Amino acid sequence: MSKHLQFSKAMRAWMDMFMHRSMHGMTKFVKSTGLSMPQFSILMQLRHKETCGISDISERFDISNAAASQLAEKLVQSGHIERAEDPNDRRAKILRLTQQGRDLIDAGFNERVSWLNDLEATLSAEKKLKVVAALNILAEAAKSLEEKE
Amino acid sequence: MSKHLQFSKAMRAWMDMFMHRSMHGMTKFVKSTGLSMPQFSILMQLRHKETCGISDISERFDISNAAASQLAEKLVQSGHIERAEDPNDRRAKILRLTQQGRDLIDAGFNERVSWLNDLEATLSAEKKLKVVAALNILAEAAKSLEEKE
DNA sequence: GCATAAATTTAAGCCCGCTTAACTAAAAAG
DNA sequence: CTTTTTAGTTAAGCGGGCTTAAATTTATGC
Numbered sequence: 086m087s088k089h090l091q092f093s094k095a096m097r098a099w100m101d102m103f104m105h106r107s108m109h110g111m112t113k114f115v116k117s118t119g120l121s122m123p124q125f126s127i128l129m130q131l132r133h134k135e136t137c138g139i140s141d142i143s144e145r146f147d148i149s150n151a152a153a154s155q156l157a158e159k160l161v162q163s164g165h166i167e168r169a170e171d172p173n174d175r176r177a178k179i180l181r182l183t184q185q186g187r188d189l190i191d192a193g194f195n196e197r198v199s200w201l202n203d204l205e206a207t208l209s210a211e212k213k214l215k216v217v218a219a220l221n222i223l224a225e226a227a228k229s230l231e232e233k234e
Numbered sequence: 235m236s237k238h239l240q241f242s243k244a245m246r247a248w249m250d251m252f253m254h255r256s257m258h259g260m261t262k263f264v265k266s267t268g269l270s271m272p273q274f275s276i277l278m279q280l281r282h283k284e285t286c287g288i289s290d291i292s293e294r295f296d297i298s299n300a301a302a303s304q305l306a307e308k309l310v311q312s313g314h315i316e317r318a319e320d321p322n323d324r325r326a327k328i329l330r331l332t333q334q335g336r337d338l339i340d341a342g343f344n345e346r347v348s349w350l351n352d353l354e355a356t357l358s359a360e361k362k363l364k365v366v367a368a369l370n371i372l373a374e375a376a377k378s379l380e381e382k383e
Numbered sequence: 384g385c386a387t388a389a390a391t392t393t394a395a396g397c398c399c400g401c402t403t404a405a406c407t408a409a410a411a412a413g
Numbered sequence: 414c415t416t417t418t419t420a421g422t423t424a425a426g427c428g429g430g431c432t433t434a435a436a437t438t439t440a441t442g443c
Contacts, residue, residue: 092354092362095369100347102376103252105282112275113296122271123400126257133254139421145258147265152401154422159399176409176420198249200379205241207375213241219368220244226356227251230349272430288391301431303392308429325390325439 107197114193120163123148123156128165128190131182138177165189259346267338269312272297272305277314277339280331287326314338 086094115125127142134141142153157180160166165186171177182190208216235243264274276291283290291302306329309315314335320326331339354362 088359088362088366089354091366093350095366095373096350096354097347098373099369100252100256100350102373103249104256106376107249107253108278109294116296121399126261129253129257133250140419147262148400149402150421151403151423154420155400158422171420174410174420176407178421194246194250198246201242201245201249204372204375204379205238205245207378208241208371210237212371212375213237215364216368216371217237217240217244219365220248222357222361222365223353224244224247224251226353226361227248227255229356230353270429289389297430298432299391300393300433303390304430307392320390323390323440325437327391 106200110196111193114196118189118193120165124160124165125190125193127156127160127180128182128186131166131180132187132190132194136179136181138171138179140177142180160186255349256346259349260342263342263345267342269314273309273314274339274342276305276309276329277331277335280315280329281336281339281343285328285330287320287328289326291329309335 112122115122118125120128123146126146130142130145131137139150139153139157142148142157143150146153157166157168157178161168164183166180167183169179169181171179205213261271264271267274269277272295275295279291279294280286288299288302288306291297291306292299295302306315306317306327310317313332315329316332318328318330320328357365
């Protein structure tokens with residue numbers, strides 16, 4: 086088997102597992118927060134990117150600026166994000182998680198990955214080290230990929 | 235930093251990246267299919283479970299039986315699933331992917347992992363081997379976890 | 384057998400996300 | 414300085430998902 090196939094196969098198997106485990110409780114958690122999926126997705130993006138503008142949202146989720154603006158408005162109202170004027174371009178807005186928003190999204194993240202603790206417990210110290218090293222390689226590669234875009 | 239913290243931190247960083255990327259591809263793909271997210275989620279579940287009933291859907295996604303029934307009806311109409319009577323319990327229905335539904339859901343999976351090819355391209359052969367080894371360790375651990383449950 | 388429970392469907396109605404269109408305001412282009 | 418482009422907001426309206434309530438059909442308990 087070629088290196089590419091090895092990589093692809095291992096990655097897909099892992100991804101399948103991850104999706105199966107993590108997506109399961111996701112909709113339930115989102116529902117329990119009272120937020121809609123689109124609203125939750127915006128919080129997720131802000132958790133990842135720290136800040137973004139209205140157009141970043143519409144671009145990412147492939148919706149109109151109007152829709153993005155409306156969703157952001159609701160999240161501002163509910164206290165999950167703050168919306169400030171961009172000092173460099175007064176047309177633009179800078180969205181950012183509030184502490185409340187961050188706490189909520191962290192709780193969701195924790196819930197989704199809690200099964201990883203059980204998984205870790207089954208690993209020897211040696212295996213754990215190998216996994217950590219590989220994960221760091223992957224995270225770094227993904228980061229460099231992001232910088233290219 | 236303890237081994238547990240190392241593991242937890244590395245895993246979370248990677249998961250964050252992973253979620254961010256995969257969700258992105260997913261929403262775009264779902265939109266392009268003309269299906270709604272709930273509809274697509276049902277197809278995803280059927281991809282894993284092969285068959286299920288209406289109540290399985292309502293339970294899994296935490297919606298009413300009525301909602302599950304309506305969603306299923308739309309998927310039957312669009313030709314993505316088939317709905318047959320359960321011979322063992324004529325009240326119940328057995329839902330199953332049609333070939334069309336299966337093709338679509340497989341295409342979605344491929345699209346969701348397409349960015350992994352770009353990621354792989356940035357890795358040296360040596361790093362690739364380390365990653366493959368680690369992924370196999372994780373997959374095996376996840377499997378043993380599953381057997382415990 | 385009869386009453387009760389379970390699996391699903393249908394209908395009415397609410398809510399929300401999304402779109403288009405019209406508008407404001409600010410930056411960029413010429 | 415005027416025109417055009419860009420960023421975002423607002424309003425009206427559509428469509429879809431979800432809920433409750435009521436109905437149907439089949440299984441189960443006594």
